Amino acid sequence: MNNLDYPLPVLELVAALKQLPGIGTRGAERMALWMLQGHMGEAESIARTIGQAADSVTRCPVCGFFSTAEAPCEACRDEERDARTICVVEQATDVIPIERSSAYRGLYHCLGGKLSPLDDVEPEDLNIRSLVERVAGQPGCEVILATGSDVEGEATATYLHHLLKDLDCKISRPAQGLPAGSGLSHADTLTLMKALEGRTVL
Numbered sequence: 001m002n003n004l005d006y007p008l009p010v011l012e013l014v015a016a017l018k019q020l021p022g023i024g025t026r027g028a029e030r031m032a033l034w035m036l037q038g039h040m041g042e043a044e045s046i047a048r049t050i051g052q053a054a055d056s057v058t059r060c061p062v063c064g065f066f067s068t069a070e071a072p073c074e075a076c077r078d079e080e081r082d083a084r085t086i087c088v089v090e091q092a093t094d095v096i097p098i099e100r101s102s103a104y105r106g107l108y109h110c111l112g113g114k115l116s117p118l119d120d121v122e123p124e125d126l127n128i129r130s131l132v133e134r135v136a137g138q139p140g141c142e143v144i145l146a147t148g149s150d151v152e153g154e155a156t157a158t159y160l161h162h163l164l165k166d167l168d169c170k171i172s173r174p175a176q177g178l179p180a181g182s183g184l185s186h187a188d189t190l191t192l193m194k195a196l197e198g199r200t201v202l
């Protein structure tokens with residue numbers, strides 16, 4: 001006698017939900033059963049919302065952030081922002097944490113990833129050419145290379161610095177070091193090294 005399992009459509013739904021980031025087998029199973037046990041109305045509403053978002057959300061043609069039309073995003077249209085400062089990030093999702101800090105009021109440029117030869121991500125795969133064009137068209141601007149501090153992020157920042165260094169712009173990198181409210185005993189060696197290298201005069 002074979003062990004009983006869910007019908008094939010349920011298993012296919014679970015497999016589809018597992019493709020979502022951060023969702024494992026148990027989580028996907030709970031979501032699938034929630035939908036099938038009297039919540040199909042909510043599930044259909046979610047499906048419609050996903051479809052509407054997929055149809056209406058696009059990439060800003062200027063900076064690469066999310067936009068809802070074939071036009072510049074809200075940040076690029078905001079005349080109160082400092083157009084002479086461009087913060088370069090790896091992904092569009094990196095913009096939101098910076099915005100929520102309320103510490104930056106300039107423009108953005110989303111690369112769409114980071115250089116990673118092992119993953120076959122080369123310069124031509126990223127939104128780099130338009131960055132060079134933006135900087136060349138804005139003499140005297142500052143470019144903040146806010147890529148990650150991992151090996152690929154550092155390599156990307158180094159590559160961009162090499163491309164931009166001969167243009168009329170100031171190139172900077174966000175400070176790295178000890179997190180606020182943390183002590184030295186909780187910091188790893190690399191974090192301490194970055195903190196000491198980026199120390200400021202009081």
